[in-house]
Amino acid sequence: MSSAVLDPARVGQGSGDATGPLAVRTEGLTKRFRSGQVAVDDLALRVPRGAVYGFLGPNGSGKTTTIRMLLGLVRPTAGAAWLLDSPMPEAALAVLPRVGALVEGPAFQPYLSGRDNLARLEAADATADPRTADRRAGEALERVGLTAAADKRYRQYSLGMKQRLGLAAALLRPRDLLVLDEPTNGLDPQGTREVRHLVRELADAGTTVLVSSHLLAEIEQVCTHVGIMRSGRMVLQGDRSVLVARGVSRVRVTTTAGLTGAAARVLAGLGLDEVGTDGLRVDALLGDVAPERVSAASVAAGVDLVGFEVRHPSLEEIFVELTGEGFDVAR
Numbered sequence: 410m411s412s413a414v415l416d417p418a419r420v421g422q423g424s425g426d427a428t429g430p431l432a433v434r435t436e437g438l439t440k441r442f443r444s445g446q447v448a449v450d451d452l453a454l455r456v457p458r459g460a461v462y463g464f465l466g467p468n469g470s471g472k473t474t475t476i477r478m479l480l481g482l483v484r485p486t487a488g489a490a491w492l493l494d495s496p497m498p499e500a501a502l503a504v505l506p507r508v509g510a511l512v513e514g515p516a517f518q519p520y521l522s523g524r525d526n527l528a529r530l531e532a533a534d535a536t537a538d539p540r541t542a543d544r545r546a547g548e549a550l551e552r553v554g555l556t557a558a559a560d561k562r563y564r565q566y567s568l569g570m571k572q573r574l575g576l577a578a579a580l581l582r583p584r585d586l587l588v589l590d591e592p593t594n595g596l597d598p599q600g601t602r603e604v605r606h607l608v609r610e611l612a613d614a615g616t617t618v619l620v621s622s623h624l625l626a627e628i629e630q631v632c633t634h635v636g637i638m639r640s641g642r643m644v645l646q647g648d649r650s651v652l653v654a655r656g657v658s659r660v661r662v663t664t665t666a667g668l669t670g671a672a673a674r675v676l677a678g679l680g681l682d683e684v685g686t687d688g689l690r691v692d693a694l695l696g697d698v699a700p701e702r703v704s705a706a707s708v709a710a711g712v713d714l715v716g717f718e719v720r721h722p723s724l725e726e727i728f729v730e731l732t733g734e735g736f737d738v739a740r
């Protein structure tokens with residue numbers, strides 16, 4: 410399917426969608442590498458304008474390949490992508506100046522300083538205004554905390570400094586959309602906090618931000634929306650409440666000796682699943698049963714309530730459950 414076949418106007422691109430105007434949209438986006446590896450499989454990405462979209466998934470789940478396709482750096486095997494309503498890669502020249510990107514391996518010169526590298530990028534960009542280049546480079550370096558190291562050669566930069574320079578390059582001018590692939594890679598905790606702060610600031614100023622990470626905790630606090638990838642497929646996408654809604658709460662009743670059987674029968678009688686007993690504790694999945702029904706039914710059945718606890722899983726637990734993330738990478 411090519412973008413010519415799939416007209417954005419016909420599929421409601423940019424309006425009409427339940428989620429409102431979109432800054433990034435893909436339909437059936439697929440990448441099969443020559444090795445036969447399907448890195449991205451039939452992806453329908455939906456990044457609303459103004460969102461901070463956390464693009465999450467374990468190592469190897471297809472985030473970088475997706476981002477490279479969005480930016481026209483990798484050609485999709487099938488499907489289509491739009492950035493700011495413009496088809497990619499066809500409209501790359503027109504739309505990419507409005508898009509700041511931080512992707513792996515930016516083309517920086519090792520023997521030039523950070524500042525001179527930015528100047529070189531500016532000089533290569535025909536759409537940039539040379540009169541304001543120095544000021545904008547200085548501001549971008551300051552925003553990413555690189556002013557002190559601005560005149561050091563790139564090859565002497567630490568990984569974190571390189572990452573900051575990549576961010577500075579994305580911020581050389583105001584952007585409507587920022588696409589950041591693992592921006593906290595190589596940063597220390599303070600640097601990670603600064604990136605979060607920067608993302609929030611940019612979003613407050615109206616920029617849409619698509620930010621990938623394999624660590625939910627790193628970007629959870631700034632995301633308005635999430636998309637979770639597993640083995641090249643999107644397993645969950647929407648505003649951040651979809652994550653919470655996805656979590657399954659558990660209830661735990663603690664009672665006295667001799668009453669655990671009765672407690673288990675109460676829980677099962679209410680239709681709760683996975684009822685299990687451990688010492689004086691009886692656990693079950695709460696499902697959509699109200700907790701107060703469980704406590705009331707227990708008391709009515711003569712079960713002493715020594716303890717009563719409802720546990721909501723953390724976002725991290727939900728993320729791990731969805732992605733099946735373990736120590737090994739996906740593939």
Ligand SMILES: Nc1ncnc2c1ncn2[C@@H]1O[C@H](COP(=O)(O)OP(=O)(O)OP(=O)(O)O)[C@@H](O)[C@H]1O
Nearest residue numbers: 442444446448467468469470471472473474623740
């Ligand atoms: N050029 C390539 N040729 C063959 N396979 C590739 C190529 N690039 C990526 N892959 C494979 O595609 C899959 C997805 O990789 P991708 O880099 O998109 O994942 P990711 O989610 O960005 O992971 P990470 O968090 O580790 O960067 C992986 O299995 C990877 O080995």
